[in-house]
Amino acid sequence: MIIDLANTTTRKIQDALTASRHRMGGPATGKVLTLIVVTDEAAQYDAIRASAEVAREHPCRILGVITRGRDADPRFDAEVRVGETGPGETVLLRLYGQLADHADSVVLPLLVPDTPLVTWWPGTAPATPGEEALGALAQRRVTDSAGGADPLDTLKRLAAGYRPGDTDFAWARITPWRSLLAAALDQPHDDITAVRVEAEGDNSSAALLGGWLSVRLGVPAEVSPSPGPGITAVRMSTKTGDIAVTRPDGRVATLSRPDQPDRQVALHRRSTAELLAEELRRLDPDEVYHEAVERFAKGLEAAGKPAPAPQEQVKAAKPKAKKS
């Protein structure tokens, strides 16, 4: 069901949501969070579509906030979609004039009560997400440093403006890489002395991967350009040779270790919906991301302090409740 409300109020939107729920006989609750998507007219279709896909895993109310002509009189239009694309509800809000600066006043009455709130900027990331009106409200602020011009510079800005709860898609993009690298080091290995990440130029994911490896391993990391696509290799040097994961084609990765046969595994690049779903799975601050982005901002060349000493680490890392 799609309800168009031109020049409307939040009260009318609430009424429309309630009425459509009654008409469809659906339950009033069941939504686990509110997702605010801050976007523009050109990008809204893809962003809302990805959100709706994610709503299957995380039933939520999606509020798309779209800024329109700033010279117009302040008013807003709403498009309410219920039961069209999945279990959640979607409200597209088009804000005109000065109202763009007061988007929070429109959004506040429409949040699902007493549940977490996530704000996502699929396009150009704001300077300091945590200080944006729509960001300060949220537990979790998701940006995409690769969504605008100059990803590396954006990432530096995000590092400087970091508040607990910030994360970036560039980080979610490398979870499969990190998982594979961590699995590689689950096996006995020699001490790692240096790390090199090879990636297409200006790749903020590669920068974060370098930052993470540098923090965790306590060694200098280097990001060097390659023809791509995306990240093509990670090489961790040990005294007996490199432990390397290479992915020249963006699809299949090869894990090579000294004195062992090469092993291959599919390592595909992830879709927007997959990235967003991962972001919504945990809503607490991502401290590991913070460390990685901070290390990147300070420069990857310095070795820095190694990860916590093995004794305490092993104890803490020993999986206790493997329930997830």
Add this chain to the structure above:
Amino acid sequence: MTGIEDVFNPLRDPRDKRLPRVAGPCVLVLFGVTGDLARKKLLPAIYDLANRGLLPPGFALVGFARRDWEHQDFRQLAHDAVKEHARTPFREDVWNQLAEGIHFVPGTFDDDASFEELARAVKELDEKRGTGGNYAFYLSIPPKFFQDVVKQLQRSGLSKPSENSWRRVVIEKPFGHDLASARELNAILHEVFPEESIFRIDHYLGKETVQNILALRFANTLYEPIWNRSYVDHVQITMAEDIGIGGRAGYFDGIGAARDVIQNHLLQLLALTAMEEPVSFEAEAVRAEKAKILSAVRLPADLDTYTVRGQYTAGWQGGVKVPGFREEEGIPQSSRTDTYAAMRLDIDTRRWAGVPFYLRTGKRLARRATEVALLFQTAPHLPFAQTDTEELGQNALVIRVQPDEGVTLRFGSKVPGTSMEVRDVNMDFDYGESFTESSPEAYERLLLDVLIGDPPLFPRQEEVERSWQILDPVEEYWEKHGAPEPYPAGSWGPKAADEMMARDGRAWRRL
């Protein structure tokens, strides 16, 4: 368990919740590759794990069966099974990587040469794909072959781990058909494999909703204060199936519903529902609590009154005319096998004294449903006129295990209107509809746990034996007295089951 957990890995950090647990290098050797389970569940689950990036690089799967097959034929079978049954989208790259590691060894269980061939094959995989000498043997075959296979694994040296590698063996229920046979089966396995490397799969324990029982009980404050005899009147644990025995006649005849379902699934559900809070979620702690509560389970003194068995006759099930049990192919006319079983159990603990647990299961019932229902005592006093609350029943908390997994809370609510009338309403938490879309299937979770070597979701021998100790006297009593009461297919079971509840002044929930 060797190695893996002892290696310090600086890239692992408990705060880093994005990183999944990934299995280490290994070979999974699958016996019984042509069976239904392998095609519908295991092979798709392996693909799904690969697709989620949870299998190690270089993972290998070796099929073993009495077929004149090349690797290619087994790959084709796996390919078809994956295409048809996998839950995650089919990706060519993932499949190609997986397929390269799929091998096949033809042979029979009594043929020494074929096991030597198998040993050679896995050795070769270690060298070619770097599987590290770690092997898991999945025995998806009838238990009568366990002895042969286990002996062969020993003889060919496959069962013996070398330095820094592991061996695991995975078996499916039934774990015997009574206490004696369960012990015998175990003795066979123990001759070759130590207890900690035996993984018994009860796929119910891999279900999200079953694991959610623990979350519901021990992560909340809301339920614990009422989870006892002061508030709970009784508990009903049901597993109803709408299908008949299908192609399982050979196995099912002589075994029956009680052995097939109550001994494992329902008693496990009972244990999770009734057990005390474990001191942690380590495997040992959870198992200890389950074993404790199972040891406090008491059968009713009067088995005639408080156990019921039935057998379905021809009838209409869901609008389709279906044959009776004795008319099913492969079932003798004289069969006394139970296709329905119900019983009352009591638990002798402070928490549960006087709270009966009613268990029921059956084939060809009206619909498919598995649930645990706690029915609460009625309010000691109702300040309403009697006519106002005529439609108010007992409050109930229902954990729906399948289908549409979720939790239902039933309580009284005022009917809108000018008069005071209170009626039962349901409050629903729907787990299945929204959350499970991409959550792993039970077999995926369990296979991964096997490959990682994480045992909390697998029943250990002690629990299996204790369950048989509970059920054996009932089966012995049934053996000697009477016969199963017929019930028409598509109904909710024999009348005696309703009478059993009526005698206690209670009734089964209509599902």
